[in-house]
Amino acid sequence: MNTNPLLSNTLSHWDGQVRRMTAVFDSFTDEEMYVQAAPGRNRIIYILGHMTAAHDMLLPLLGLGERKYPNLDEFFITHPDSPDTALPMPGELRSYWRDVNAAVSAAFREVPPAGWLERHTMVTPEEFEKEPHRNRFNVLLSRLSHISYHLGQLALVNK
């Protein structure tokens, strides 16, 4: 379906970055997931939940399907991390992370090259006419940057 080589390159890069992030999460034990990325900053488990919610949101945002775990937002999007907040268990979140990414990666493959230039669902047709950069491909690039942003933070964790 994705015969456009720039697009297939980008989708492969996405899968590679998700694998890299998964390897980083897997390198922490369930106990270590409660360590903060830096003093006073988000715990690793918060970053895992936050990334899972952000990728889950891609499904409705790109018009590719329904959210799988909308319940995560309350913990990982609406509220900042705080050491006192009880969060879903690491094992549960690790499994959501894999599940969401499998769904997202499969859904990406269903979008034909021209479909990536269409508007995302948070922009109206009127707005899109004036701002054609608010397309699905830009959402993809922006979520790619989001992965690396948190990868860089996790690299600072002192184990």
Added chain:
Amino acid sequence: MNTNPLLSNTLSHWDGQVRRMTAVFDSFTDEEMYVQAAPGRNRIIYILGHMTAAHDMLLPLLGLGERKYPNLDEFFITHPDSPDTALPMPGELRSYWRDVNAAVSAAFREVPPAGWLERHTMVTPEEFEKEPHRNRFNVLLSRLSHISYHLGQLALVNK
């Protein structure tokens, strides 16, 4: 020249991320540049020099020109940061950063869409035949991720 919309989106995203990074560097005074991103980790000034060298390398790597500041590598690529190492001054590095990014961004615009799918200069024609993903566009995606990686780290600095 870049009539391919996926490519123009990616190049705009590049410029946006460079602007974002520049704004972050500009948010630190010359004195604050010597603060570490996290305890025991790279100082901000090291990240500035490191990013500048990495972007400067894009010129020969993509076959777009000569390095402008090859002297940076000894400080910011070959050796890890150490609080005892004397580095070039912040003002000097800030000016190199702007200069390199202006050159890179202009050079990017000279590459036609099909040129992005050609091999980069560190891969031989024989290797490239087997591994066609080792093209210039993938270098671009990978350097885009590199920006966000360090943006995420700089967001953890306690000012």
